[in-house]
Amino acid sequence: MRIASCTDPEYNKTRRTLHEAVAKGDFDMVSILLAEGADLEAMNDDGLTPLHMAVIVGQEWIVVLLLDAGAKINAETSNEEKPLHLAIKKNDKVMTGVLLDSGA
Numbered sequence: 001m002r003i004a005s006c007t008d009p010e011y012n013k014t015r016r017t018l019h020e021a022v023a024k025g026d027f028d029m030v031s032i033l034l035a036e037g038a039d040l041e042a043m044n045d046d047g048l049t050p051l052h053m054a055v056i057v058g059q060e061w062i063v064v065l066l067l068d069a070g071a072k073i074n075a076e077t078s079n080e081e082k083p084l085h086l087a088i089k090k091n092d093k094v095m096t097g098v099l100l101d102s103g104a
Contacts, residue, residue, distance in 0.1 A: 016044045022053045022062055030062055040071045047078025055083045056090070060098050073104050 018038040021029040030050075034040070041049055051071040054062040063083075067073060074082050084104040087095040 016042070018042065018050045019044045019048070019053050022050045022059060022066075023057055025057065025059050025062065027059075027062055027065065030065060034065070034069045040066060040069060041075060043078065049075050049077075051075060051083050052077055052081070052086060055086045055092075055095055055099070058090075058092060058095060060095055063095065063098055064102075067102050073099065073102055 018030065018033045018040075019042075021033060038050075040051070043049055044053070048056070049071065051063065051066045051073070052075070054060075054066060074084075076082055077086075081089075082104065084096065084099045087099055
């Protein structure tokens with residue numbers, strides 16, 4: 001099954017399917033990948049977790065979905081930036097509020 005292969009750690013290292021779904025704002029695919037066990041804390045080549053990516057692209061509902069699935073709200077990028085830092089940098093008041101309301 002294609003989805004199952006996307007959750008395989010070796011596949012995820014090269015393809016970062018969850019990151020791609022987040023970047024595209026594909027809520028349904030993110031939901032499916034999470035249900036199949038995709039790694040919430042996997043970093044892409046830029047040092048971003050799926051949560052960081054969702055904040056950067058302004059996908060607040062995906063942020064909530066990732067947090068509900070157990071993503072670490074204070075995870076740091078390879079540059080030691082937390083999701084809240086990224087939201088503030090973007091001056092994204094809605095995202096900042098979502099993150100603060102969720103415990104950031």
